[in-house]
Amino acid sequence: MSTGAGFPIALSLRVAALAVALIGPPGLALAWLQARRRYPGRTLVDALVLLPLVLPPTVVGYFLVVLFGRRGPIGRALEALFDARVVFTPAAAVIASAVVALPLLVKTAQPAIEAVPDELEEVGRSLGLGPASLFARVTLPAAWQGVTAAMVLAFARAVGEFGATLMFAGNVPGRTNTMPLELYAAWQAGDDARALLYVGVLSALSLAVVLLAPRLAPRAGAA
């Protein structure tokens, strides 16, 4: 039953990286949509994107268990089709982190994309670029600082996810015991040395992020 002290660190970084990879493409597409298009229901989409940031993570966890649980609609379908279970797996940890990190990704990337001059995209369009390559070759390079900041902030939020992860991915030693969960378990068990290790790693990581992100965010007039 020994999972080394290093395992939760590696697991947390892996889970957060996969979560950001999972929400990266749809999140940036959403940020572009909200930055560039006016359409009916745009305000509603804005609110829905922001929701996981405001909702208590335990509420997010509850929704995820209800949807992906063995008696939930998605969970039942996955088990019937692929004989796959989601709850209490590392995949659940990735999904929980992805959901809570999405608002930070979209809301940080959106102003960076808005700051890219329309004319730049016009030129690209006049050269015959489709929407996908226009985004990849014109918008993204011009907004790379803000988009990177969005990724970094989303990654940090994903690393720190606790409430939804505990409910949805559980504390499965060697599989889903991410740093925040292990920190809480170590504290409950009175293992202060182990708790302090994760306090240190998580604090250092967060400090690095808050120092790094503002340097990347677009300054007024910089674009």
Added chain:
Amino acid sequence: MGSGARGDSERPITLAAAASLRSALPDLVKAFQDASGRPSIQVSYGASDALRKQVEAGAPIDAVLFAAPDDVDALIAEGLADASTRRVIATNRLVLIGPRDGPALRFATLGSLPAAARVAIGDPRSVPAGRYAEHALRALGSWEALAPRFVFGADVAGVLAIVRRGEADAGVVYETDARGIPDVRVLDRATGAWAPHVELVAAVIPGNGGAEAARRFLDFVVSPRGRAGLAEHGFGPPADAAP
């Protein structure tokens, strides 16, 4: 019981009790209040380790009633609990539970569960029920094989929640916790040489103003009337009082 001074009888007392006592204790508290005229007893429920930490941190708790001896003995060793008031108040038993529609399992056959199956237990690092479960499964020789299948609950209630929803195929809780839970069924009871002796142990924490009243409450808990109240909720008598 109850020959001591009643000087502090108006002061409310606070008990810290194992989550497994949540069913039985309210009736005992009420019976004691009716008998003694004591106005106010507050009970804080939780995992024994967490409650122990609250006592160590100086929480105004007058008595602890824990699911295992070790946390009480730690408090005695630290000089926080009064050794002369330590008593075994009841015994309990581990059971294997599963969701209503789940497979029929036994403690001895848990090791044969498929790799994707999940077994919910309390975190052995902080939950006595989890330590008892580890004890039992080690004695059965299936602990190592089951290790990748465990999901840890933060207390017994967490284990029940996981099994009730069918997210784990089995879970280990106390017999008293599984009573009256509609969505789970008891698959097996821990009996035999490998089964741990689950003892609930109580002691008074002096220095918070309610020590004398707390001692009288513990006297009441181990009195025939208190034992009957515990038995109603499925607890066994302490070993020294067994028929």
